[in-house]
Amino acid sequence: xxxxxxxxxxxxxxxxxxxxxxxxxxxxxxxxxxxxxxxxxxxxxxxxxxxxxxxxxxxxxxxxxxxxxxxxxxxxxxxxxxxxxxxxxxxxxxxxxxxxxxxxxxxxxxxx
Numbered sequence: 001x002x003x004x005x006x007x008x009x010x011x012x013x014x015x016x017x018x019x020x021x022x023x024x025x026x027x028x029x030x031x032x033x034x035x036x037x038x039x040x041x042x043x044x045x046x047x048x049x050x051x052x053x054x055x056x057x058x059x060x061x062x063x064x065x066x067x068x069x070x071x072x073x074x075x076x077x078x079x080x081x082x083x084x085x086x087x088x089x090x091x092x093x094x095x096x097x098x099x100x101x102x103x104x105x106x107x108x109x110x111x112x
Contacts, residue, residue, distance in 0.1 A: 002027065002061065004068050016068050018052075018061050027056035030065040034076050045073035047083040066099055 005017040012035070018028035031048040047069060052061045073081050084107050085092040097103070 002059075002064065004064060006068065006072065014069075014072050016065050016072070018056075018065055020056070026053075028052040028061040028065050030069050032069045032072060034073065034078055040079065042077055042079040045069070045076065045078040045081040047081065050083075062095060063099065 001021045003019050003021050005019060006014060007017070008014045012033060014032045016030040016032065017026055019025065020027045028051060030050045033046045033048050034043045035046065037044045047066070050062060050065060052065075070081060081101075083096055083101060085096070093103070
């Protein structure tokens with residue numbers, strides 16, 4: 001059985017942890033941040049990281065973490081949720097699209 005733990009939901013950041021209660025192991029983690037955006041009237045939520053242990057993949061852990069993140073973001077008053085993935089992570093792209101996320105553009109990074 002899996003249990004979700006949430007830390008920091010009253011702040012601007014939250015960490016959601018999926019625990020396998022039978023084994024007592026952490027099997028997934030999602031870090032969530034909210035911020036004000038100039039182009040939006042409400043805060044926007046950003047999934048900073050989502051990691052599911054290799055043995056737990058394909059068991060709905062990621063979906064449950066994202067669903068809990070959506071609930072947290074709604075409770076914060078956010079109207080949108082963002083996530084970025086590396087261009088080479090086709091499985092992640094398919095996962096987020098399956099959960100209803102839309103591909104909207106590109107992100108550029110410059111090392112300093």
